[in-house]
Amino acid sequence: MRYWFPFPLLTLGLLVMWIVMTRSASTANLLLGILLSVPAAWAMVNLEPLKSRVRGPGAMVRLAGNVVTDLTLSNMKVARSILRSLRRPPRSGFATVHLTLKDENGLALLACILTATPGTAWLSFDRRSGTLLLHILDLDDSEDWPTIIRDRYEKPLLEIFR
Numbered sequence: 001m002r003y004w005f006p007f008p009l010l011t012l013g014l015l016v017m018w019i020v021m022t023r024s025a026s027t028a029n030l031l032l033g034i035l036l037s038v039p040a041a042w043a044m045v046n047l048e049p050l051k052s053r054v055r056g057p058g059a060m061v062r063l064a065g066n067v068v069t070d071l072t073l074s075n076m077k078v079a080r081s082i083l084r085s086l087r088r089p090p091r092s093g094f095a096t097v098h099l100t101l102k103d104e105n106g107l108a109l110l111a112c113i114l115t116a117t118p119g120t121a122w123l124s125f126d127r128r129s130g131t132l133l134l135h136i137l138d139l140d141d142s143e144d145w146p147t148i149i150r151d152r153y154e155k156p157l158l159e160i161f162r
Contacts, residue, residue, distance in 0.1 A: 004038065011041040052105040052161050059159035066152045067113055078118040081138045093139035094123070097132040097146040101154050106161035110153055 005011050014037035019025050022033075054060075081090045101107055111122045119137035136145060 005041065006045045007041045010044060011037045014040055050104045052103055054160055055162060056156075056159040059156040063153065063156035063160065066156070067117075070117055070152065074118045074120070078137060081119070090138040091140075092135065092137050095134045095136055095139070095145035097134065097149045099125075099130045099132055099150075099154055101157055101161070102130075103157075103161035106157045110157055113153060114149070 015030075015033045018033035018036060019029065022029055099107075099110075101110065107125065111125075114120050114122045114134065121135045123133040123135055125132050132149070134145065134149075139145075
């Protein structure tokens with residue numbers, strides 16, 4: 001069984017994503033989703049992903065809440081910034097954040113979160129120094145980006161991937 005489904009949760013996740021994207025749970029669509037998700041999971045075997053031990057369900061809930069809240073607020077802030085751009089153009093810039101998170105999967109999740117948040121983009125990460133470079137669409141002086149990233153994202157990720 002492990003041969004056919006080396007990553008069962010990934011296979012199931014891809015199948016569910018296929019059904020949601022096609023908006024159909026017909027038998028033919030389910031079979032096509034299985035035919036696509038099983039080989040995709042087999043491809044992960046060749047990539048040899050690092051195994052992380054995930055802990056801290058409370059930290060996971062807190063992180064999910066932070067992400068949903070920040071995505072919503074960031075969408076509104078970017079929309080407001082675009083609408084008022086003729087009067088006051090956004091002042092974009094770069095922020096440097098020093099991270100203590102070393103786990104590959106934790107860093108990948110942080111990259112996904114920061115890149116998915118409107119108005120921010122993960123540019124580079126230096127493993128030796130632990131320095132992350134971000135681009136921020138509307139860099140407001142009142143916001144301390146390194147503190148926000150460390151408190152809202154890195155702390156829960158450190159609990160989850162310790």
